[in-house]
Amino acid sequence: MNLFYNPQGVGDVAFLQIEPVEGNLEYQQHGDVISITKDGRIVGFNFFNVNDIDFNGNGHIKLNESIIKGLQQKIDDAQINYKLDTDLSPSFVVGYVIEKEKHPNADKLSIVKVDVGDDTLQIVCGAPNIDKAQKVVVAKVGAVMPSGMVIKNAELRGVASSGMICSMKELNLPDAPQEKGIMVLSNDYEIGAPFFKE
Known part of the structure; x- marks a missing residue:
């Protein structure tokens, strides 16, 4: 929302x-x-x-x-019969890659399972440096990226994907590297914690 x-x-x-x-x-x-x-x-x-x-x-x-x-x-x-049901939890959280497997229909895509604290998400990721046991930044479904793109549930080459694992460039962070690849966090980040502090 x-x-x-x-x-x-x-x-x-x-x-x-x-x-x-x-x-x-x-x-x-x-x-x-x-x-x-x-x-x-x-x-x-x-x-x-x-x-x-x-x-x-x-x-x-x-x-x-x-x-x-x-x-x-x-x-x-306005007498509209509708109740707002919104998730006020943070949209960008620290995730932990539990498992990684090759996408069956795309050489450059991986299917990963990511623990985001209160849930485990399946995400299709195209980053060359994604791997098991990494801490990463996850944009959950509904997150609005700095570019204005809204993250949606999607299907990529026949595999469901809920969320996006982010690079520094996608998060519009200063000094982001130009080469492709997700941002890998150090171990002192807490799984499920908001990535952006208020």
Whole structure:
């Protein structure tokens, strides 16, 4: 779930993306709230007149309980039957590669199982330096990369992938090497901990 708010560029309008989708969307206005649906399911909302909610920022807004509560109140006031269910855990976490195997349909891809603390994710990775027993930075599904790309559940050459193992360049870190390869962390990083500190 991603929230965008740019009062200088767009005005007092917030866009809440619940599910990244493409194709034809349907819009229905309920007062100050527009529900956005795809194939009958709600995938997002536009909220007007939201300056009573403290977004504490501009652009891509980090969700917190107060913001979710404020947006839910506007959904309820618009008499839309929808409950916001959001994961407020960090999007970029320290993972540990438990196992690595060759992708059956692609020479340059690996299938890895990564422990991210509260879950084990299967991720298809194309980095040449990925290996078992590494600590790495994992962008979980729903994470917004510095480039603006949203991480989604995907299928790469017939194999499911949930998340992305990141390079320094993809994370827009200073002095990132230009050659391809994921960022390998030292052992003092804690599995499941947020990679970016508040």
